[in-house]
């Protein structure tokens with residue numbers, strides 16, 4: 151069975167993605183930066199990679215035999231969100247990974263609300279944008295998800311997906327982001343798309359299908 155590697159597996163969204171994919175019967179490799187991530191999920195294989203330190207060849211080794219990568223890590227915008235993502239993308243290409251789902255954020259590639267400009271925000275969105283550019287330029291079959299503000303409230307399985315810049319800035323639960331990642335991975339033709347993601351009216355699967363129909 152093919153393996154899905156999840157970077158940021160100890161994170162609030164990452165762990166929901168790991169659990170969701172494992173529930174769907176996927177063979178998951180949970181990758182965290184600390185050894186405490188290891189064996190955190192029953193029946194799920196784990197690996198450790200600090201994205202500020204791991205080299206491309208170390209990451210390539212970690213990704214041996216992996217078919218799909220989900221990148222849900224975030225930390226220092228330059229060292230993790232940008233440079234860490236770039237190294238994972240390069241390693242994924244070298245390791246002959248097929249699919250790659252990158253989670254960035256709503257506000258990349260579009261006008262942001264005034265409070266999301268300046269200082270940290272310019273660095274953060276610039277880093278996310280650089281990771282998106284690198285992924286689009288790669289040979290990987292990519293999907294980029296740009297969620298709005300992430301909530302820890304229980305998922306509703308009511309979401310909306312649309313191309314960058316077409317939705318009002320909004321919010322979405324981390325549970326529902328995990329549901330959308332699972333739906334995207336079940337649809338091979340979801341590759342090549344960048345979608346914003348907020349709460350809405352359709353199920354995760356329905357919203358992906360609607361977005362694919364345009």
Ligand SMILES: NC(=O)c1ccc[n+]([C@@H]2O[C@H](COP(=O)([O-])OP(=O)(O)OC[C@H]3O[C@@H](n4cnc5c(N)ncnc54)[C@H](OP(=O)(O)O)[C@@H]3O)[C@@H](O)[C@H]2O)c1
Pocket residue numbers: 157158159160161162163164182183184199200201202221222223224225226230253254255256296297298299300301324
């Ligand atoms: N927060 C929001 O409202 C929001 C909105 C839109 C998009 N996003 C994006 O959505 C994604 C998920 O966000 P989240 O808030 O759920 O994430 P999170 O809880 O902050 O989790 C971040 C993950 O990245 C890992 N990480 C940090 N530094 C690392 C390093 N040096 N090496 C390897 N892994 C490292 C963390 O590991 P540790 O557990 O070891 O720290 C953790 O697993 C991120 O890409 C984020 O930028 C967030």
